Amino acid sequence: MTSLDTLRSDLDEPTRAWLVETSQKVTADPSLIGRVFPAVTRNVSAGSDDAVRMLLLAALGEAAVEEIPNLYRFGDVNEKRAILRSFNVLSMTDVYVDIARDAFRTNDPRLVVAAASAPVVERLTADEVDQAVMKCVFMDIPLASVPDLVARSRAETSRMLAGFVLERVTAGRTIAADVWNVIDRFPPQDLLDAVAALQNSTVDEQREAARAALSLRTKELS
Amino acid sequence: MRIFEPHAHMTSRTTDDYEVMAAAGITALVEPAFWLGQPRTSAGSFIDYFNSLIGWERYRAAQFGISHHCTIALNPKEANEPSFRDEVLALLPRYLAKDGVVAVGEVGYDSMTKAEDEVLAAQLALAKEFDLPALVHTPHRDKLAGTQRTIDVVRESGLAPERVLIDHNNELTAKLVLDSGCWAGFSIYPNTKMDEHRMVRVMKDLGTEHVIVNSAVDWGRSDPLKVPKTADAMRDAGFGEHVIESVVWGNPVAFYGQSGRLDLDAAAKIRDETATFEGNSIARGEAKD
Numbered sequence: 001m002t003s004l005d006t007l008r009s010d011l012d013e014p015t016r017a018w019l020v021e022t023s024q025k026v027t028a029d030p031s032l033i034g035r036v037f038p039a040v041t042r043n044v045s046a047g048s049d050d051a052v053r054m055l056l057l058a059a060l061g062e063a064a065v066e067e068i069p070n071l072y073r074f075g076d077v078n079e080k081r082a083i084l085r086s087f088n089v090l091s092m093t094d095v096y097v098d099i100a101r102d103a104f105r106t107n108d109p110r111l112v113v114a115a116a117s118a119p120v121v122e123r124l125t126a127d128e129v130d131q132a133v134m135k136c137v138f139m140d141i142p143l144a145s146v147p148d149l150v151a152r153s154r155a156e157t158s159r160m161l162a163g164f165v166l167e168r169v170t171a172g173r174t175i176a177a178d179v180w181n182v183i184d185r186f187p188p189q190d191l192l193d194a195v196a197a198l199q200n201s202t203v204d205e206q207r208e209a210a211r212a213a214l215s216l217r218t219k220e221l222s
Numbered sequence: 223m224r225i226f227e228p229h230a231h232m233t234s235r236t237t238d239d240y241e242v243m244a245a246a247g248i249t250a251l252v253e254p255a256f257w258l259g260q261p262r263t264s265a266g267s268f269i270d271y272f273n274s275l276i277g278w279e280r281y282r283a284a285q286f287g288i289s290h291h292c293t294i295a296l297n298p299k300e301a302n303e304p305s306f307r308d309e310v311l312a313l314l315p316r317y318l319a320k321d322g323v324v325a326v327g328e329v330g331y332d333s334m335t336k337a338e339d340e341v342l343a344a345q346l347a348l349a350k351e352f353d354l355p356a357l358v359h360t361p362h363r364d365k366l367a368g369t370q371r372t373i374d375v376v377r378e379s380g381l382a383p384e385r386v387l388i389d390h391n392n393e394l395t396a397k398l399v400l401d402s403g404c405w406a407g408f409s410i411y412p413n414t415k416m417d418e419h420r421m422v423r424v425m426k427d428l429g430t431e432h433v434i435v436n437s438a439v440d441w442g443r444s445d446p447l448k449v450p451k452t453a454d455a456m457r458d459a460g461f462g463e464h465v466i467e468s469v470v471w472g473n474p475v476a477f478y479g480q481s482g483r484l485d486l487d488a489a490a491k492i493r494d495e496t497a498t499f500e501g502n503s504i505a506r507g508e509a510k511d
Contacts (some may be wrong), residue, residue, distance in 0.1 A: 038319040042483065074316045076276040107497050108281055145315070 004058055004089055007051040015044040019052050023059040030063040037071055041078050053082030054089055063091055072099050077108055084114035090117045104132055112136065113145045123149040130157045134183060137164060143178045155186035162191035169198050169213050172205025177216040183215070223467055227251040227401045227449050228474040229357075229389065229409060229436035229450060232279050232290070233271070234259070239446045240438070244286040246450040246502050250486050252478060253279060254293040254357055257300055259441045265309040268284070268296070273418065284492035289485060291478065293327035293357050294318060303339035304330070310443070311344060318352040322488065324481040325349070327357025328389070331368045346379035355385040355480045359409075360395065362415070369395040373402045387434060387477055392416055396424055402431055405477050409438035410448035418448065418455040430469050434477060 011019065022036050036130065040151065041049040057064050072083050076175075087096050096119075103115035104120055114133060129152045136146055143150050160185045168175050183192075198210035226246045232239070232253050237376050243251075253275055262268060275292040283290035296310045317323060326349040342358075349356040358376070361368035369388065376386050377434040383403030391406050392415065393397055399406040410418050425433060437448035445451070449470050456466045478484050485491075 034316050035319050038316065038321070041321050058328070074273070074313075076320055077281070077323070078321070 003017065004055060005049055007055055007089070010051060011048055012045050015048045015052060018043055018057055023056060026056060027059055030060055030067060033060060033067050033071065034074070037079060038074075038076065040082075048087055049078055050082045053064050053079065057083070057086045058089060060140070064090060065095055069095060069099065071175040077110060081085075081110050081114045084111065084117065084120075088117050092123070094123075096120070097123045101128075104128075104135065107139070109139050109141050112139060113141060116146040116149050118148045121152055124152075126152070126154060126156070129153065130160055133157050134160055134164070137161065137176070137179055140176065142176070143181060150182055153182050153185060155188075158183045158186035159188045162188050162195070165213055166195050169195055169209040170206060172203070172209050174209065175213050177215070177219065180217045223247055223453065223463070224249055224471045225449055225453065226474040227437060227439075227446070227472050228387075228434050228447040228478070229254055229407065229438045230255055230446060231438070231440040232283065233274060234262070235277075235439060235446065237282065239287040240283060240288060243446050244288055246447050248288060248295035248449070249489070250289040250291070250475075250484075251283065252291045252293060252324060252357075252474070254325075255256070255295050256297045256328050256440075261303065262300060262306070264292045265313065267446070268306070268310050269313065272313075276317070276320060276322060278486070281492060284416070284489040284496075287489050289490075291488075293325040293486060294323050295326050295329045295345050296341055297328055297356075298332035298338050298342070298359055298361070298481060302335055302337045307337070307341065310336055314345070316350075318354060321483055322485065323354070323477040324483050325355045325357045325387070325455060326352070327387075328359040329356060330359035330372055331361045332359075334368060334371065340400065342372075342375055345377065346376065346381055349385070349488045350379070350381055353482070355387065355477065356381060358386060358388045360388060360390045362390070365390075365392065366394050366398075371396060373398065373404070378401070383422075384432075385480055387436075389436070390415070390438070393424060395419065396428055400428060405432045405434055405473075407434040409436050410444060410445075410452055411438070412445050412448075414443075418452040421452055421454050422459045422461075425461070426459070427470070430465055432473070433469060435469055436472055449450035471481075485492045 026036060028034050037053060040052050044052050060067055068083060072080055075083065082101060098118040100115040103111040129149055133149050133153055136143060161179050165175055165179060195210055195213060198206045201207045227248050230251050230253055255272060255275060278336045280290040294314060297358055301307060319363055326345050329342050329345045346356055358372055360372060372388060387405040387407050389407030390409050407418050408421055410416055421435060428462055435449055435452050437444060437446055439446040453466050453470050
């Protein structure tokens with residue numbers, strides 16, 4: 001988790017200068033944020049836009065919680081991502097968790113990952129965590145990108161993922177190795193037996209898929 | 223040959239269209255904000271539409287290596303709806319400040335009403351304020367009169383003519399537009415309004431300077447490959463490769479580049495940012511060659 005100071009110290013001079021000038025304008029008149037927030041990426045050095053946006057939101061102080069919903073609603077992906085990441089450094093509130101829920105419903109992996117920040121994940125229900133983990137798996141998002149979701153997974157999550165493995169193997173399709181990290185937290189034996197049984201399937205694709213899936217598990221365990 | 227599609231309503235097209243466009247060499251496009259085929263009933267509908275132009279369509283296009291840009295405006299038809307007109311105009315500054323928004327458009331006339339007059343003038347003023355070029359749609363009915371009126375309003379606005387693209391021209395309006403100093407856009411359709419063979423004749427008569435060719439592909443009968451097909455027709459008619467590339471690439475890049483927001487690497491950047499999420503073959507347990 002980064003602090004505001006770390007974000008600031010990583011900026012180069014021209015970017016920092018632009019940030020200082022823009023923050024002053026925004027602090028004097030918070031309603032200007034709607035004009036400057038979209039323009040950040042093209043006005044700062046490459047790779048600094050998230051940090052600058054997060055610092056601008058921090059500069060809003062108490063006005064942040066009023067301005068953020070509209071900034072998110074009208075934001076492009078870069079703006080939305082920065083807002084979601086800013087929840088790591090702003091004071092948390094239910095309004096922000098609802099914004100993260102919106103991001104979890106999108107189909108852009110950048111937003112789904114940014115939504116899974118620690119402060120958001122700790123406020124989700126267990127059902128929501130299960131669904132978010134499954135969504136990441138369906139979108140081919142590496143689970144290492146969402147460690148806080150994985151840390152909150154439970155027996156039900158493991159069961160859902162094992163069911164997913166069975167479904168894929170039955171279809172003769174592949175799985176990503178990292179699903180085993182979650183399944184093996186609470187391994188559901190009945191489903192895993194069903195996967196193992198497919199190693200003796202009369203359908204070639206199922207046999208191969210079962211062997212491939214289980215060989216990935218062995219690699220993860222060792 | 224690199225190809226730029228300057229006018230494509232991708233929101234109404236399937237992913238198959240992106241695939242064939244990419245295969246034909248299209249690596250960048252502009253999707254202008256327009257209407258949806260039937261009237262909207264609220265400003266909220268515009269918000270969600272503008273959001274999809276800067277969000278989902280940009281992402282969808284990137285999956286095919288196409289750098290998607292858009293224009294934003296209240297379109298001529300819906301300028302006539304009093305219940306949301308002011309609210310939509312008030313929203314535009316949020317979007318005109320964004321990356322990838324390369325012009326104010328499509329603005330212009332549909333039925334030549336007073337409301338359309340006011341909304342066109344207001345949006346040309348926004349183009350000046352945000353230092354963006356303007357994309358102007360000419361009416362399909364009574365086109366010559368509509369085009370003349372458009373040129374007059376552009377002149378009154380104080381926008382430099384080279385920062386204005388007047389689109390959907392035909393043989394009768396082309397010279398008028400080019401003589402005004404504005405860029406002239408031509409939408410190439412199967413059979414109706416303008417086709418690639420008529421376009422070749424227009425270019426033989428008037429040259430290729432300040433000429434923009436597009437497919438204006440939308441929910442109606444239209445063809446997302448009309449720009450590459452126009453290039454082919456030019457080749458058949460004896461135009462050199464250099465000139466052809468200037469029409470299907472150089473000209474639209476020059477016009478929209480005036481926004482300072484054209485990013486021809488946008489698709490590659492999005493692919494890079496989301497590449498780690500595509501699941502490489504090793505992680506998915508597939509055999510490596």
